[in-house]
Amino acid sequence: MTLVLDSLAVSRGRTAVLHEISLTAGDGEFVCLLGPNGAGKTTVLDTLAGLLRPRAGTLTWDGADLARVPTHRLVSLGISYAMEGRRLFKRLSVADNLMLGVPPRTPRTAAAERLAWVHELFPALAERPGDPAGALSGGQQQMLVIAQALMCRPRLLLLDEPSAGLAPRLVAEVFGGLRRLREDGDGPAVLLVEQDTGDALALCDRGYVIDNGRVAFDGTCDDLADDPRVRAVYLGVTAPAGEDTA
Numbered sequence: 001m002t003l004v005l006d007s008l009a010v011s012r013g014r015t016a017v018l019h020e021i022s023l024t025a026g027d028g029e030f031v032c033l034l035g036p037n038g039a040g041k042t043t044v045l046d047t048l049a050g051l052l053r054p055r056a057g058t059l060t061w062d063g064a065d066l067a068r069v070p071t072h073r074l075v076s077l078g079i080s081y082a083m084e085g086r087r088l089f090k091r092l093s094v095a096d097n098l099m100l101g102v103p104p105r106t107p108r109t110a111a112a113e114r115l116a117w118v119h120e121l122f123p124a125l126a127e128r129p130g131d132p133a134g135a136l137s138g139g140q141q142q143m144l145v146i147a148q149a150l151m152c153r154p155r156l157l158l159l160d161e162p163s164a165g166l167a168p169r170l171v172a173e174v175f176g177g178l179r180r181l182r183e184d185g186d187g188p189a190v191l192l193v194e195q196d197t198g199d200a201l202a203l204c205d206r207g208y209v210i211d212n213g214r215v216a217f218d219g220t221c222d223d224l225a226d227d228p229r230v231r232a233v234y235l236g237v238t239a240p241a242g243e244d245t246a
């Protein structure tokens with residue numbers, strides 16, 4: 001199952017935000033979208049989720065035209081969106097929040113298997129299943145958001161800024177779970193929007209640097225991390241003395 005965006009152009013209100021974005025994500029591939037604030041990364045995910053409609057260009061998933069799919073049908077196509085901002089039912093228990101991610105009419109045994117699966121990915125969530133989600137640490141709440149999005153067993157997970165607002169130790173815990181997801185072998189492709197470029201490049205296979213609504217650079221994460229221009233301009237890393245940045 002492949003995601004293909006071709007020359008996608010999207011506006012928010014009257015403002016053109018994305019201009020000719022082309023990108024792909026293959027089966028099980030982890031792909032990150034990097035770049036400065038306001039570049040348009042979240043707009044890419046919102047468009048994939050049917051929250052915005054493209055002005056021009058195409059977006060297809062497994063050959064289907066996603067631009068025509070309403071948001072409520074995404075899960076049936078195998079797409080799940082973990083939005084930024086840890087939107088959970090804070091007074092409901094951890095277990096209940098997870099079960100809300102299971103589509104109706106899913107057999108109980110399948111739901112139980114998925115619960116065991118997300119507990120393996122994020123063991124902290126198995127420790128206090130009856131606690132209200134609001135009582136969890138910020139890192140655990142972020143794990144719960146991701147785990148809830150995985151409970152529909154997606155083939156593509158759209159994941160917006162899982163590191164936002166978290167201390168480095170908690171970011172490491174969240175990314176530990178994402179690494180286990182990647183190693184799982186039967187997990188979804190992931191399209192990850194991140195400000196934490198170091199962790200994103202270490203986790204993912206390929207990346208796109210978005211700047212001002214366009215793809216400024218793309219390549220394997222190793223190549224992006226090594227590219228002096230990407231490092232200097234977008235990753236905030238200056239080259240060691242003697243390294244060519246031209």
Ligand SMILES: Nc1ncnc2c1ncn2[C@@H]1O[C@H](COP(=O)(O)OP(=O)(O)OP(=O)(O)O)[C@@H](O)[C@H]1O
Nearest residue numbers: 012013015017035036037038039040041042043044
């Ligand atoms: N709801 C909205 N209505 C109008 N404009 C918006 C809205 N949300 C975002 N924008 C604008 O669209 C542009 C792209 O925003 P977007 O959130 O996609 O960027 P981003 O790369 O994800 O950055 P950030 O990490 O800051 O969210 C920005 O100029 C932003 O101000």
